[in-house]
Amino acid sequence: MPEPSTAIASPVPRRSSVSIIRASVLKFVGLLTGVFLLAGYLVLYLAHDLDRNEETESAFYTQKAVRALEKSIAATVKDYAFWGDAYKHLHTRIDTDWAYVRQNVGPTLYADFGFRGIFVVDAADHTAYSVVDGQLSSVDASTWLKHGLPDLLTQARAGAEAETPTTLFANIGGRPALVGAAAITPGTDPTVTPDDGPPSVLIFVDILGDDRLGTLGKDYGVDELRIATAAELNGPSVFVLGENGVAGSLHWNPPKPGERLLGLGLPLIGIAALLVCLMAWAILRRTTASARALDASYQSLQTSQSALAISEARFRDVVEASSDWIWEIDHAGRFTYLSERFESVTGLTRPEWLGAPMDQLLCTELGTVTQWLSIPNRRPDISVQCRYVDTQGQERITRLSARAMADQGFRGTATDVTEEVESRRRIEFLSQHDSLTGLPNRTRLREFLDGKLKTQPTAERPLVMLSLDLDRFKSVNDLLGHAAGDAVLNEISGRLANRVRHGDLVARIGGDEFVLILTDLKGQDEVEMLCQRLIESIESPIRIGEQEVFVGASIGIAMAPTDATEATELLRYADIALYEAKSGGRNTWRFYAGDMNSKIVERRRLESDLRFAIKHGELRLHFQPRFRIADGKMVGAEALVRWQHPERGLIPPDTFIPIAEETGLILALSNWVMETAFQYASSWPDQLFVSVNLSPSEFKRGSLVERVQRAVQQSRIEPGRVELEITENVMLDDAPGALEIMRTLKRLGIRIAMDDFGTGYSSLSYLRTFPFDGLKIDRSFLSRLTATEDDRPVIEAIVGLGHALSLTVTAEGIETPEHLELLRSVLCDEGQGYFLSRPLDMEGFSALIRVTETTGET
Template sequence: MPEHLPSVVGSGHRRSSVKIIRTSLFKFVGLLTGVFFLAGYLILYLAHDLDRNEETESAFYTNKAVRALEKSISATVKDYAFWGDAYKHLHVKVDTDWAYVRQNVGPTLYSDFGFKGIFVVNSANQTVYSVVEGQLQRVDASSWLKQALPDVLTKARSGADAETPITHFVNIGGRPALVGAAAITPGTDPTVSPDDGLPSVLIFVDILDNFRLETLGKDYGVDALRIATAAELNGGSVFALGENGVAGSLHWEPPKPGERLLGLGLPLIGFAALLVCLMAWAILRRTTASAQALDASYDSLQLSQTALAISEARFRDVAEASSDWIWEIDSQGRFTYLSERFERVTGLARHEWIGVRMDLLLCTELGTVSQWLSIPNRRPDVSVQCRYVDPKGHQHVTRLSARAMADQGFRGTATDVTEEVESRRRIEFLSQHDSLTGLPNRTRLREFLDGKLKTQPTSERPLVMLSLDLDRFKPVNDLLGHAAGDAVLNEISSRLADRVRHGDLVARIGGDEFVLILTDLKGQAEVEMLCQRLIESIERPIQIGEQEVFVSASIGIAMAPADATEATELLRYADIALYEAKSGGRNTWRFYAGDMNSKIVERRRLESDLRFAIKHGELRLHFQPRFRITDGKMVGAEALVRWQHPERGLISPDTFIPIAEETGLILALSNWVMETALRYAASWPDHLFVSVNLSPSEFKRGNLVERVQRALLQSGVEPSRVELEITESVMLDDAPGALEIMRTLKRLGIRIAMDDFGTGYSSLSYLRTFPFDGLKIDRSFLNRLGANDDDRSVIEAIIGLGHALSLTVTAEGIESQEHLEFLKSALCDEGQGYFLSRPLDIDGFCALLRVTVSAVTPGIS
């Protein structure tokens, strides 16, 4: 061979090497370009998918918010329509005084619930009662709603037997409105007998506006919920109200996480592409120069091997830069390649899995990975979720994608989605469980209860529902804080869960309210044993920091099928039984009985009558005189309220005062007592004072200081002639707040006395801290005076304590001459009781004034 031949051949090799390098680099750059385009497409797809998911979730919660609105108006119209009093006063005859003046079905529905329209349509489909925006008017319901009502009336009457109201969206003057309607029936009132004619229909109308919708949307995490405009109807995020949107549509602004992703991802991809282009240009120059400098002795095979090695290195760099790990398997399903990311993501060693079947590592929910790969006509762009266990024993979830290779093997990528799956599970869990205790919530309770009732429990194997409410829980929150309250709730939840069997349910449905659904309890005795164990468990002390907290519980019991077979009725009966347990002294249980419902109806009627009595002058004020023990002179009188009911006669304060405190009527009642007592006292001699009792709830609400100032201004009475009596429970509930109010009252010149002294456990410390002018010894001490000499010493000690603190000491319940003589010897300041004078009405008290102003009381002098 000629000597110059190698030189010629080397030259040819050099030219071939440059061409191969350039071609490979351009291909690689093309591949990277494809990768960047794919990454950009994936980001666009992911952004679109995120926005679509947010849109779907917002639509779901919008639907949930609308359904909650329908449920609220349905429950409200049901409470008023299925009521014996409503049947008598709105169906049998239309009693405007009962409905509107007494506010049973009147303006409070507008002020409290926001119902713009309230209508009653009789059996002849004529509007016989209407209240529009809280004002009594003569308006036809069809005319006001601007549409015919036959369908609504028919559907409402068809639900009369099952006591089922209906809801319906309509459009009133371009604004959507929610109509709730129900047939008026006697409900469970045993005193009312329904007639045979068509029932009247009660209609509530709630007109929706943007402010109301925005507030509703915030409660369900939906931003800017409002009435959709014409321009917004053609876009997304629209929820139709009524059939085909006849009542209008709602629009909201769903979150746009995709836009934030695009704003961050696309610039990064662009920057990376620019960087790769610069690197490719630099590599091209360097590799071209290197190729030209290669020795002519390298043959084409060596050049090809070099190019292949460079290509493999570049591929490896790209593969390891990915967040996923890459895999390949042969036709037998054995791993032939795993990227280095495999070890960082899974914690497993690559070399231990090369040659091992893929099915030993990964499995799907429906079978093996091999079975999934062998599905005929499987789409290559469809992925599958698989599970594997890392070296620490933790289970992970990965999304696997695969494409077939020419040798009947497969290659693909695996993405770890464990956190995503766990987040979705958490969301699903929270939708049916209480976030604080982890117990099932009201939604899960209803599903569980419906499922159990479908099995049709029998009398031998009943389904038992316990409605449980904690006693003495509110002071824990008030005194120790909400963190301590949460700790108590968690501990109680654990104790309740430990006391039930597998397959039963413990749910938390409110602040301190729980419901237990139990099976396999064979009789009332076994239920009572369980209730006793539950209460004993709850009463055990709970350690919160360095303090021990004690709570108790009241339990209401309803059973299926004996009491009810419907979930709603069972829940209601258990609540009624719970109310009876609380009324019976708490820390006990009660089984539901039929007469309990009538008691609640009776209590509701009494509450309605009390509301009417306060406004229409059925209350009466009596005064019980208070006398100075030493000389028998009258020094003042205590104002005592009485209720002269037109049908029931004189009702004791022990009956109606608790109702007033529970329903919030105590403020109106107290205002009447205070203003009336001070008005009468203005005509008394100047040396006589008037004493008025205050409820503890008045210190928590009602602007007590302003109310007292108003009563003083209206009556013209000197503040020094007014005494307010309070019990020590005021200080127990909120000592700092009560102290500030009492100091303000003292600055006005008001006298303050502690009532029922000696019945509490912390009164001594309060006497030194709070600005009291006097204390009243509870009547129980005098009642036991003859039977127990210890009470004589206690009374003397109380009188001595009061004098030491410069307080006026008053004894209550003086019933005999013996009581009076003892109090005089013990140097008690003042006294009142039946022996001195019974409570007197206005005329009787004025007559007593004329006799005793200048005289002394018999028995004292």
């Protein structure tokens, strides 16, 4: 019987432990390499995204800067075009003397606004008047604007009825230019009747240069805004001017935060990758040595399995290190898997949500997540924004991406984008709201107002607009700084917002100017009651640090449809009423009335005439002599300015001096008075001095010391024969600055006197601190003596105080012999008034000097 054969199984070939370890390490290194490459890519992407965001933001602010420039030229050309005087002198007929010589529409527009070209195109589209670079010219507007002129004229005339100007960008001589145009209309001037023909068009041309653009860019945070060169046109950061870039393009240098990120991030990633490679090399070397020693045993297999488990764990760690969390759901929409990152991102616990419906956690604006996932032919690379509530009760926003699985389920990633969405919302909010107070800005105000006007308010239920401007706010900025001013504005904003109803609007449209749009106010009484409450609320003290600040408010009121039905007109009428409120003493309110506009027109004409009068010799000086009371000798005279208007006759100073102070003409007026008075007084006898009044505003601007010194030097009068009269308002506004100026004037030899002493807040500290040579008792004390003797002790006290401080005391308003005898009895030094002499013109005063020198008497 044959022996059974024995079959021996051949051993199954097995990979060596060394090769397994090397393969595992190499895979691990490859995985880490992929991670570092991904990290590098993310850094590059983030850098590019940062640079792109900066580019977008700077382009946004560049556009805002250009729009602001367009609004500025549109507002300027509107002010000059919609004006009755302009209609009479530039449309009805071309009055070059009014426009150019009197500088109503002439060189000042080049000097003050930088307009290189000014043109008036008549009804036949011929250039009737032009000023180029501040000089009267015969250049035709079509020479400058070429093909764009016909469209510009058409658009300007189309806006005549609504008083709407138009603008366009043009290429003038190879340089971009901003052109503003408006039809010349009488505006609201009741004295001008328009004709039936097409209106003439007023055109302003502003040629943009790199210096102007650079300054504009700085105002809006855009670096090196300039005209783009040919090499820059095809690159980024280019803003096209005009249609298809007909006027050229602008270029700027946006910030590059991405470059700084790359300079820091890539080297760090490279160093980390190098360290990982060194570690992998060291691990490979050690594990290879161990594997060779244990390769023949079963334990080596266990070791390789353990290494594989460690590698898988590392892979899971890399996945969990991602900023996204990974999810899976089954066909019923329930979570079957959530990565550990889910808990750190959302704050929720994984066990609680595994098995829960996905729609219970996440929702979209258009429906549930499962509805979105079931959309037929949905592209897998499209994501959707979802919302959920975290453990703190805050709503969060995540971007969800998903791909279908074979079992009809889905898996994908979720990325938290809450901060990104909030940033976008913040940008949208700031475009329509004031960045300091958070109130709506002018843009939002216009949208709100247009919407309310479309509802067609009635006289029984009008739409009320309040234009509110703070009083005494400038002194807060000047004395406490802009930080305190900002705090005041925020406090006032809150008070205003608390005083209006839901559905009304409070907007900040300027530095300290607010506009309120109100509904459901049924009559004038309710409006006045609200204005009273607003002013009382604003006048309440505001605490800034350790100080209490007090401001007031003036309010102008316009209502639709009673006053106007258009937003532009309503805003303008409310501003006119506000001006009347400020003129009426501030801390009050005024309703718009038709005659207010006439007053504005009249004041504007008076301002224009005053500017012309200063430059063309319509002003006159009268001199009121001042006498020594003890012996009646004339010691000097006070220079008083008079305006002899060619049409209106003699205009009193109390009418045109406030206009000069408000418009800045006070400096030119004061220069003329000083130069004329000093020149005339230089020919008087040496014992006579001349006295000139100064406005408080001259201490704040205009280089007062240099102006006085120049007038003295030009006239060659002795400084000791010059006296400057100032009021105590100078010390109240800025005592340290006024003291320094007065000391400098004293070093020049100029005399200084306090005018109108006793009528305001005059104090002994002023007389002791400030270098006065004399004081003048206000005429009101003498004028009341006929009715009461109560002011006699006051006059005696003022004279005694002046003598105690070695000051010359002068009394104003001496109109009777009794006044003179009283002043002589109390030892007053000097006096002036109608009883002694009326103000005299130059010829009359010269005659008085000759008589005095001949007889030795007054």
